[in-house]
Amino acid sequence: MDKKRIDVTRPSMPPFEEYVNEIKSIWERKWLTNFGAIHNELAEKLEGFLDVPNISLFTNGHQAIYSALCLLGKPGGEVITTPFTFASTTHAIAQAGMTPVFCDVDPVTYTLDPSKIEALITEKTVAILPVHVYGNVCDTEAISAVAKKYGLPVIYDAAHAFGVKKNGKGIGNFGDVSLYSFHATKAYNSIEGGAAAYGDKELSAGFKRFINFGLVDGENVENTGTNAKMNEFSAAMGLCNLRHIGEVLEGRKRVCTIYKKILFECDPLFDEKTGVEPSLGIKMLPLQDNVESNYAYFPVLFGINENCKVTRDQVKDMLATENIHARRYFYPLTSEFDCYRGAKGAGETPVAESISRKVLSLPLYAELASEDAVMIAELIKAFLK
Ligand SMILES: Cc1ncc(COP(=O)(O)O)c(C=O)c1O
The missing domain is CATH 3.90.1150.10 (Aspartate Aminotransferase, domain 1)
Incomplete structure (x- = not known):
């Protein structure tokens, strides 16, 4: 007899009837996307569960990182980041018109090594993008201290850190903005989905415009934008999964x-x-x-x-x-991808390299x-x- 297949992950799903019940009202409202009632309910519930002051929902975590970089970074600038991450983190920087600068990681937590950030800062640096990899919490105090010294925003990739708390506080309270992924493979999913958590309420309007093509209203556009709005079916899955x-x-x-x-x-x-x-x-x-x-x-x-x-x-x-x-998660480093060969810091992160050669999830x-x-x-x- 064939051996039973066991995969590295499997999505969590609510009981079928619960999901069907949740999406029924969508047929009554005929409102499928664009900040619908279920979307709004999920955003509010997630603020409570994640213990963060403000949340914006996205189609996926990647769009959340990309949007945060577009709002807080600067085209042409350099972003100091870790190569020990998923493709998304580094690609988001490049797609936002910025350059990733690879910094080595800590050998115990595998997160960005704050003692190595300062040497990489130049007049072109516009942001620091650390990753709470595997839900391991970055050294947020040390990273904040460097960021403060140079007036740089800290954008956390918290794709792995749904529900993680530090000192009793939701992980999304650290840094300027934290981006979550609700992909099917994550601890919590909305099929595909993501969120930005942030302290500055002003960012709320910026995100809302940016993820809806930059539209200020039906006819006015001041800045560019993308399409990254979470739809009602994803939000319904998110609501159900949050109950469980x-x-x-x-x-x-x-x-x-x-x-x-x-x-x-x-x-x-x-x-x-x-x-x-x-x-x-x-x-x-x-x-x-x-x-x-x-x-x-x-x-x-x-x-x-x-x-x-x-x-x-x-x-x-x-x-x-x-x-x-x-799964060899993460291998190779993103700095070893063909598209980032020769980037600043690529090939100069021996700790990250050693971890990626040894790690098996x-x-x-x-x-x-x-x-x-x-x-x-x-x-x-x-x-x-
Ligand atoms: C570290 C990291 N960042 C970003 C992402 C992108 O998230 P999403 O798949 O929701 O776009 C993922 C996962 O897919 C991830 O593991």
């Missing part, structure tokens, strides 16, 4: 706890603060002080010391023979059965030994 977010995050936590227990906690030398398990030569995400996690990903670095006798790719291939599909979703998670972790453990 508690169970979803619990399910993810359950799987992460199993992986952690089997692969990491057996070793008394396992260090929660760094995520390092020295006996097997592997590393998981660190436990961050005062951070409420969303258990969005379970990336493992293979080969952090000589005790690990197998490569990341060998682990990936071994799992694939069992029909388990882990294990299957993780709320419905992953505990026995499957145990099986995956045991397979890896046996392979490492």
Whole structure:
């Protein structure tokens, strides 16, 4: 018999009837997009759940990053960012007419290393774009300090950080603006979707215009814009999924706890603060002080010391023979894409490079059965030994 297929992720979906019930009113209103009633309800509910003062909704996270750069950056300017991210982050900079400048990351959290930002700042720098990668929180204080010194806006890619809190505050409260992704593969989804969270209420009108072709009203346009409005069907999925977010995050936590227990906690030398398990030569995400996690990903670095006798790719291939599909997320670095070869900082981020050569994200979703998670972790453990 064929082995059951287990993918790296699977979207969370509400009960079918719940979604159908949610979209019924769309037929009565005949209002499909352009800031409809469900869109507005979702925006309001998300402000509460994410604990942020203002939210604008988008078709997807990429458009949210792009729009924020267009509003807060400057064409022709340089944006300091991490290469250890998804294509979207770097592409958004380029599409907004700016140049990415690649800065290395911290070896423990894999987020932008604030101590390396200053050396990259020039008179052309217009923004800093860090990523709360895997929901790991950036060193927001240190990044704010550099940004403040040079008068630069901080635009956080929070695509991975839905529901994450730091010091009891929603992660979207840090920096000038934070962009979330509600893509089907994320911890929370609206099929496709995204949001910008920000403190400055003035930005609200700017985003609203920008994502609707720059229209001030039916006939007047002062600035360019795009089309990035969330439609009612996506918003309805978002509303339904928000009702179930508690169970979803619990399910993810359950799987992460199993992986952690089997692969990491057996070793008394396992260090929660760094995520390092020295006996097997592997590393998981660190436990961050005062951070409420969303258990969005379970990336493992293979080969952090000589005790690990197998490569990341060998682990990936071994799992694939069992029909388990882990993902090299992120590999390669975006600075290694053909379109960014030769960019400033490309090839000069050794920490990010080393992480991307070692990292494998294990299957993780709320419905992953505990026995499957145990099986995956045991397979890896046996392979490492
Ligand atoms: C780090 C990061 N940034 C941006 C995005 C773009 O989000 P979306 O797919 O919603 O456009 C994603 C995910 O897809 C991501 O992982």
